[in-house]
Amino acid sequence: MLDSFYIAWKYVSYNKIKTATLVACITLITFLPFSLELLLNESERQLMSRAVHTPLIVGAKGSSLDLVMNTLYFGEDLPELITMAASDRIADTDLALPIPMYVRFKARGNPIVGITLDYFDFRGLKIAQGRQLAVLGECVVGEKVAESLALKPGDSLVSSPESLFDLAGIYPLKMKVVGVLEKSHTSDDLAVFVDLKTAWVIQGLGHGHQDVTKIEDTTLILKRTESNVSATAKLFHYTEITEKNMASFHFHGNLSAYPISALIALPYDTKSGTILRGRYLSKEETQQIVKPEEVIAGLLQNIFRIKNVLDAVIAVVALATVLAVILVFALSLRLRQREIQTIFKIGCSRMTIVKLMAAEIMIIVLASAVLCSVMIFAVQNISHELVRMLFIR
Amino acid sequence: MINVNALEFYYQKSGFHLNVPELIVEKREKVAVIGSSGSGKTTLLNLIAGIFTPNAGMIRVGDVSINDLNDSRRRDYRITHMGFVFQDFELLDYLNVLDNILHPYRITGALKLDKSVKKRAVLLAEEMGIGDKLKRKANDLSQGEKQRAAICRALLPQPELILADEATGNLDPDNKNRIMDLLFRSIEDHGATLLAVTHDHELLKRFDRVIDFKDFGC
Numbered sequence: 323m324l325d326s327f328y329i330a331w332k333y334v335s336y337n338k339i340k341t342a343t344l345v346a347c348i349t350l351i352t353f354l355p356f357s358l359e360l361l362l363n364e365s366e367r368q369l370m371s372r373a374v375h376t377p378l379i380v381g382a383k384g385s386s387l388d389l390v391m392n393t394l395y396f397g398e399d400l401p402e403l404i405t406m407a408a409s410d411r412i413a414d415t416d417l418a419l420p421i422p423m424y425v426r427f428k429a430r431g432n433p434i435v436g437i438t439l440d441y442f443d444f445r446g447l448k449i450a451q452g453r454q455l456a457v458l459g460e461c462v463v464g465e466k467v468a469e470s471l472a473l474k475p476g477d478s479l480v481s482s483p484e485s486l487f488d489l490a491g492i493y494p495l496k497m498k499v500v501g502v503l504e505k506s507h508t509s510d511d512l513a514v515f516v517d518l519k520t521a522w523v524i525q526g527l528g529h530g531h532q533d534v535t536k537i538e539d540t541t542l543i544l545k546r547t548e549s550n551v552s553a554t555a556k557l558f559h560y561t562e563i564t565e566k567n568m569a570s571f572h573f574h575g576n577l578s579a580y581p582i583s584a585l586i587a588l589p590y591d592t593k594s595g596t597i598l599r600g601r602y603l604s605k606e607e608t609q610q611i612v613k614p615e616e617v618i619a620g621l622l623q624n625i626f627r628i629k630n631v632l633d634a635v636i637a638v639v640a641l642a643t644v645l646a647v648i649l650v651f652a653l654s655l656r657l658r659q660r661e662i663q664t665i666f667k668i669g670c671s672r673m674t675i676v677k678l679m680a681a682e683i684m685i686i687v688l689a690s691a692v693l694c695s696v697m698i699f700a701v702q703n704i705s706h707e708l709v710r711m712l713f714i715r
Numbered sequence: 716m717i718n719v720n721a722l723e724f725y726y727q728k729s730g731f732h733l734n735v736p737e738l739i740v741e742k743r744e745k746v747a748v749i750g751s752s753g754s755g756k757t758t759l760l761n762l763i764a765g766i767f768t769p770n771a772g773m774i775r776v777g778d779v780s781i782n783d784l785n786d787s788r789r790r791d792y793r794i795t796h797m798g799f800v801f802q803d804f805e806l807l808d809y810l811n812v813l814d815n816i817l818h819p820y821r822i823t824g825a826l827k828l829d830k831s832v833k834k835r836a837v838l839l840a841e842e843m844g845i846g847d848k849l850k851r852k853a854n855d856l857s858q859g860e861k862q863r864a865a866i867c868r869a870l871l872p873q874p875e876l877i878l879a880d881e882a883t884g885n886l887d888p889d890n891k892n893r894i895m896d897l898l899f900r901s902i903e904d905h906g907a908t909l910l911a912v913t914h915d916h917e918l919l920k921r922f923d924r925v926i927d928f929k930d931f932g933c
Contacts, residue, residue, distance in 0.1 A: 325821035325828070329810070336809030336852075664805040667766055669794025670822040671787065678822075 330681035348690035351643045355636050357701045364705040373614040381584040383610045390617040393584040395509045396425050396433035403581040417594035418587040424521040425583045428482045432467045435513045436521025452501035455517050459563025462501040464511040473499050481524045495524045496562035530560040530571035716742040716908040722772035745909040750928025756912040760878045765789035791825040798869030802881035804861040806853035813849040816867045839867045859890035879911035
């Protein structure tokens with residue numbers, strides 16, 4: 323049999339293009355379903371693991387999927403905003419602990435997540451370098467953000483404007499990096515965490531500027547009365563919160579009317595959770611409460627339904643590939659008829675021909691298997707990032 | 716060496732009929748077989764080699780009655796006792812010259828490939844003047860070199876009988892004479908018997924004997 327392999331090896335290595343084509347066909351058709359299965363399993367694991375650890379999410383009525391994806395994975399689709407009153411409403415029920423979140427802005431491509439300190443406890447996030455958020459204008463970055471942007475405590479990070487053409491809108495805020503989180507292998511690694519108030523400062527709801535009561539430049543004053551001073555747009559707004567100007571930062575209006583994208587509700591027990599869910603069932607209700615696990619299960623169900631269709635397509639393509647490979651071997655056998663006749667004449671049996679063909683097929687299948695294994699191994703190694711890229715962000 | 720008696724072979728569909736009443740070739744004899752195209756010269760070689768089975772008659776090669784052997788033993792006998800030289804050389808493009816010469820050893824269990832065989836193959840190739848081309852692919856050789864490699868392949872198992880079917884048919888006159896010189900010398904050196912089918916009447920004087928198929932009425 324070794325001699326058959328030797329001759330078969332010589333044949334397949336001589337006919338490089340034919341061999342490469344066959345190996346590529348078999349490799350791809352084997353790799354495709356395996357890698358798909360691998361990625362879907364990984365996506366199920368990633369999506370579910372975070373969802374099952376988040377009891378309830380409250381947000382504006384609309385797409386529950388957008389709400390969950392934005393709250394859990396800081397997805398790009400911003401759900402309809404709600405206000406801080408929603409958080410107060412839950413706190414008042416004494417049924418759950420509300421953790422308001424405002425996921426809207428970005429800093430160099432990474433989501434800025436406005437939260438309260440409860441979020442870190444809830445997710446079990448620990449500071450690897452530096453310290454926790456303490457004052458306005460500070461941020462704590464996830465491990466991957468720190469690595470990709472080469473950030474460490476003491477560095478600065480500027481928020482990105484939502485639109486280049488929004489000149490009168492949101493100013494970039496230069497934030498001070500005070501901490502880097504430990505790696506959590508979740509979306510938190512890719513986020514920039516700020517206090518909710520800092521997020522509102524980014525939006526312009528809170529701001530700091532020159533003291534209008536003390537300025538003498540009349541071009542900065544629009545209207546001055548005894549109780550009120552209106553400034554012109556020429557008034558200098560601070561784009562960085564420092565110790566010197568921190569006192570000048572202030573918020574106008576009622577904080578409970580300030581926007582948040584969602585809030586995570588942590589019921590004190592199962593019963594409280596059920597009661598809380600019941601309070602959002604009314605038709606007139608403008609907010610929804612969702613169980614992320616159910617929403618993600620629905621999403622996965624759809625993904626797996628699509629996967630079933632894909633599996634069927636792949637099965638048909640695989641069958642076509644197998645038939646094509648058989649055809650190639652059959653045609654090759656016909657083309658090699660003369661060679662086979664010569665071998666017969668010299669004195670070999672039909673079994674020798676079968677062995678030679680079997681050895682050729684085995685070499686091609688083995689090469690495909692090795693190549694496929696390497697590719698699957700590579701996909702397995704990057705599946706975490708790949709899933710984040712393809713399914714989550 | 717070869718003893719054919721009352722041999723009959725026919726294809727019913729085409730009406731081809733070969734009838735050889737008697738054919739005897741002595742050991743170490745070099746015999747040429749001539750005859751018109753389609754008269755059955757190649758068929759006779761195939762019958763003697765045991766590739767075809769006669770409808771009637773007897774074929775003996777050495778002490779063995781070829782048509783009494785079963786398929787497997789006939790193949791083993793052929794590969795160990797007979798060497799084939801073909802008109803189109805029939806070398807395998809994907810093997811180098813040395814692997815082509817060693818090919819019979821790799822496709823049967825009846826021959827054992829060891830270092831001494833490889834050494835003998837190299838020596839044989841050197842004798843044939845292609846010792847420096849052993850690593851080349853068969854396709855890279857000239858026609859003459861290809862036939863030399865094919866002769867090496869036929870001679871390597873040290874067969875008692877060489878069956879040559881138009882061995883010089885695809886060669887130019889210079890190459891033809893050179894190849895025949897080499898073939899005859901090798902056969903003499905190895906003490907083999909040669910039965911060669913040829914159309915080339917210029918070569919006939921080199922043989923000990925010529926059998927004309929006309930004598931069989933074909």
